[in-house]
Amino acid sequence: MIDLGKINIDQVGEIIQNIDSKSNSDLTKVMDFLRDDFDETKDLIIDLTKHLDNIEKMYDLVHNEYKRRTNG
Numbered sequence: 001m002i003d004l005g006k007i008n009i010d011q012v013g014e015i016i017q018n019i020d021s022k023s024n025s026d027l028t029k030v031m032d033f034l035r036d037d038f039d040e041t042k043d044l045i046i047d048l049t050k051h052l053d054n055i056e057k058m059y060d061l062v063h064n065e066y067k068r069r070t071n072g
Helices: 009-017 024-071
Strands: none
Touching: 009 024
């Protein structure tokens, strides 16, 4: 989970809106926040993709058994 103690999404938006006047420290905080958010989102997508693949395999297994029983 992203540590919101460092910076929050509202602060990120404010820094980005006024990026020309912000310090390198502010830019570093935003980059760290966005990198952490990106990594967390990517990991979630990978986990959800694996979960979806497993659901599809289980459904196909049950569906094929059901078809075998009703068509045989």
